[in-house]
Amino acid sequence: MESNAVLLESKSSPINLLNEMHQLRLLGHLCDVTVSVEYQGVRAEFVAHKAVLAATSKFFKEVFLNEKGMDGPRTNVFLNEVQVADFASFLEFVYTAKVEVEEDRVQRMLEIAEKLKCLDLSETCFQLKKQMLESVLLELQNFSESQNSEEESTTQPSILFESKAAAVAEADRADCPLDPPDSPVDRPSNGVSPEMPATKSKEKM
Secondary structure, three states, X not given: OOOOOOOOOXXXXXXXXXXXXXXXXXXXXOOOEEEEEEEOOEEEEEEEOHHHHHHHOHHHHHHHHHOOOOOOOOEEEEEEOOOHHHHHHHHHHHHHOOOOOOHHHHHHHHHHHHHOOOHHHHHHHHHHHHHHHHHHHHHHHHHHHHHHHHHHHHHHHHHHHHHHHHHHHHHHHHHOOXXXXXXXXXXXXXXXXXXXXXXXXXXXX
């Protein structure tokens, strides 16, 4: 009787493998490649493992697969126009899948990822640049909204003042008579009836 197949899968194994390879590189154990980096007179050498570089970078994969023979215990690879700090960050990323860099170096890391054909680093830089752009746009939007709210708050008192002035004017019109002040009805009579001037003129005639 056949038993059913079961899957044995470790979630921690990939992380443990990376951590162990990283420790081996830091200690210089089992390293079989030396990468010499030079930029504007600054030069440094990094030891690493061919298998790790070939698995994470198509550039190194092509170099190692096309090499004709070993020129000593280690293969030497020369990289020009790559800054030492950037390659150190690249190595840390391919060995640990993470690296901390300054914001203004993200573009340079994207360029080195494209130069060395490291798809994982390229995608990571691209996603980070996208998040940075979205956060800048969000800050601009919040700033614009706060400016608009400040403008509205400064215009509201004048609107209230205008509405109060209109209400006062309306009340004044309600208290004032509709007839002009020169009409005979509004003249002070001083005890004389309105017919008095007419009778005086009749007497003169």
